Amino acid sequence: MEKGEIRINTENIFPIIKKAVYSDHEIFLRELVSNAVDAISKRRMASMAGDCENCDEPQVKITIDREKNILKISDNGIGMNDEEIKKYINQVAFSSAEEFLTKYKKDNDEFIGHFGLGFYSSFMVADKVNILTKSAIGNSKTFNWSCDGSPNFTLEESERDSVGTDVILHLMDEEKEFIEPERIKSLIKKYCDFMPIDVLLEGETINKKNPPWRKQPSELKDEDYIELYKYLYPFQGDPLLWIHLNTDYPYDIQGILYFPKLSGRADWEKGEIKLFCNQVFVSDSIKEIVPKYLLPLRGVIDSTDIPLNVSRSALQTDRKVRSISSFISKKIANKLKDLIKNSPEFYTEIWDSISAFIKIGAIEDEKFADLVENSIIFETIINSDKDVKKYLDDKSLIKSKEKFYTTLSNYKERNNIVDSKKIIYCSDVIGQSSALKICLSDNKEVIKSDPLIDAQFLPWIENKNENYQFQRVDSEINELEDKDSKEIVDKDGKSNTDNLKDIISKALNNDKVTVKVQSLNSKEAPPAMILLPEQMRRINDMGAYMEQKMPGLPEYHVLLINKEHPLIAGLNKITGNKIILDKKDPVENPLASKIANHVYDMAKLSVGGLDQEQIINLQNNNADLISDLLKTSK
Numbered sequence: 001m002e003k004g005e006i007r008i009n010t011e012n013i014f015p016i017i018k019k020a021v022y023s024d025h026e027i028f029l030r031e032l033v034s035n036a037v038d039a040i041s042k043r044r045m046a047s048m049a050g051d052c053e054n055c056d057e058p059q060v061k062i063t064i065d066r067e068k069n070i071l072k073i074s075d076n077g078i079g080m081n082d083e084e085i086k087k088y089i090n091q092v093a094f095s096s097a098e099e100f101l102t103k104y105k106k107d108n109d110e111f112i113g114h115f116g117l118g119f120y121s122s123f124m125v126a127d128k129v130n131i132l133t134k135s136a137i138g139n140s141k142t143f144n145w146s147c148d149g150s151p152n153f154t155l156e157e158s159e160r161d162s163v164g165t166d167v168i169l170h171l172m173d174e175e176k177e178f179i180e181p182e183r184i185k186s187l188i189k190k191y192c193d194f195m196p197i198d199v200l201l202e203g204e205t206i207n208k209k210n211p212p213w214r215k216q217p218s219e220l221k222d223e224d225y226i227e228l229y230k231y232l233y234p235f236q237g238d239p240l241l242w243i244h245l246n247t248d249y250p251y252d253i254q255g256i257l258y259f260p261k262l263s264g265r266a267d268w269e270k271g272e273i274k275l276f277c278n279q280v281f282v283s284d285s286i287k288e289i290v291p292k293y294l295l296p297l298r299g300v301i302d303s304t305d306i307p308l309n310v311s312r313s314a315l316q317t318d319r320k321v322r323s324i325s326s327f328i329s330k331k332i333a334n335k336l337k338d339l340i341k342n343s344p345e346f347y348t349e350i351w352d353s354i355s356a357f358i359k360i361g362a363i364e365d366e367k368f369a370d371l372v373e374n375s376i377i378f379e380t381i382i383n384s385d386k387d388v389k390k391y392l393d394d395k396s397l398i399k400s401k402e403k404f405y406t407t408l409s410n411y412k413e414r415n416n417i418v419d420s421k422k423i424i425y426c427s428d429v430i431g432q433s434s435a436l437k438i439c440l441s442d443n444k445e446v447i448k449s450d451p452l453i454d455a456q457f458l459p460w461i462e463n464k465n466e467n468y469q470f471q472r473v474d475s476e477i478n479e480l481e482d483k484d485s486k487e488i489v490d491k492d493g494k495s496n497t498d499n500l501k502d503i504i505s506k507a508l509n510n511d512k513v514t515v516k517v518q519s520l521n522s523k524e525a526p527p528a529m530i531l532l533p534e535q536m537r538r539i540n541d542m543g544a545y546m547e548q549k550m551p552g553l554p555e556y557h558v559l560l561i562n563k564e565h566p567l568i569a570g571l572n573k574i575t576g577n578k579i580i581l582d583k584k585d586p587v588e589n590p591l592a593s594k595i596a597n598h599v600y601d602m603a604k605l606s607v608g609g610l611d612q613e614q615i616i617n618l619q620n621n622n623a624d625l626i627s628d629l630l631k632t633s634k
């Protein structure tokens, strides 16, 4: 058996390291400034252990020499001696981070660089790079390392006034954009804003410092949170609410997440949270750090615990990332709990804007679902004319701007719902108004559902918890029977109800429509209504959803005839003699047939079940019917 060591041909691997690892040329600046910041942290760490002097004023300076086409990044950090240059610079993929952490026994890793590759991104923009460096430790000399992008370097003694490092980039002709102060200024803003250290360009500090998310929430006012949001996301209006993440256990995570005020559809794909590592901007398009349903959130997450890949433009998707992501969703769930408990009115004001996030989150993530169970609310419609005081005093209702809101469990408790009794909901106050009025006059409480998201969310709740059953307000109407109303029975034993059913069924001549006759004692009840039995309607809705169209009126439906209504009573009367006697063809009475069809069309019209052509027909038939009625009323 032969054993050996795999070797890498530097000539071939060098171009890969220089070009392939990083996608964007501009990130060389982020890498070099991060190295400078790390060097300053290392110097501070070493000085605390008494190994060197700390610098008075840590800073990173960027200088441009237009004539010579040189960009210089200088720091007053720890610097390097010749041995360290050979170890950390000449050996690719060798970082000093671990050694520092071990040597100075630091548990919390505050360094940005770990892979030992970042420095080489400078060869994406420069055809020659010099490092002029003087170590802070011992009485070190200054060294000048130079490399033209080939695997060959030179290292010689040199001069530098003080401790620290200059990285000198001789820019390629095609990368001359990086000699423009405005370009560098915008890169400093992008990558160095909120760094703990001043980054100067031509003597002027360019970066914003003191990130608010590093402060204690008690030190910040609402205005501070809003100001940061507006700085990060200009022209976006104020955020709805924010969550200040500020923990060191189990993860070191600082940050502020905002629920934006979204106009139109939420962008569920984009991911606009800015990721920082130790106050150094890493990326604004990292998606894995929050669960997918929270992607429309904005703001900042700053953590050294997030495992970045080499290019720092993506995450290593591992258990830790998943665990951080569920930690963040837990924090959000806790914030919602806190708001509903302590600021219920404010919560109802923002609820419409955040409910889609929360409901989709619950559907997608079981743990989140359990956490937000009692933070999911519905506007609820009650017949407050009857006993306003009772409702106003009811602690299980949230009152806000003349509206009432409830959680589902409170609804159940308030309405004494056990076993088979269902939660009644209304998805369209106008389209379902007849049924809604009847329910309210029967003292039922009706929750308002969102026609889009709840079409998915309510069946999901039923599936998850068999104690919850929902029924749309127009799926069936309880008989509001007038106890005194007497049924007249003819010689064949047929009642008014049977006769009406016969007459109308014959007149409609449509076996997909089930005619049901009931007494609806409510004053609000119309002569007839379309009812859509719950399961039948859901199947229809689902079909429409699959075909991506609006669910229309299902072919199969129930026509509920209210025999208490004067119109129906009248219909009964005019057919009383003729039709019941004439068993062969009960709709021989053309007026009765026209009235029955009119009643049906009006019921369909009120649920939006007539198309344009049918509406025109309705107008013609109406005119016809009224003419007939006028003839008979001479």
Ligand SMILES: Nc1ncnc2c1ncn2[C@@H]1O[C@H](COP(=O)(O)OP(=O)(O)OP(=O)(O)O)[C@@H](O)[C@H]1O
Residues within 6 Å of the ligand: 031, 035, 036, 039, 075, 077, 078, 079, 080, 088, 089, 094, 095, 096, 097, 112, 113, 114, 115, 116, 117, 118, 119, 120, 165
């Ligand atoms: N400005 C500097 N001052 C002092 N040491 C530096 C400086 N720049 C680089 N070094 C040393 O060179 C090493 C390699 O740097 P490089 O940027 O290639 O990788 P890194 O920063 O350690 O890791 P990463 O690839 O994750 O950025 C660093 O770990 C550090 O020891």
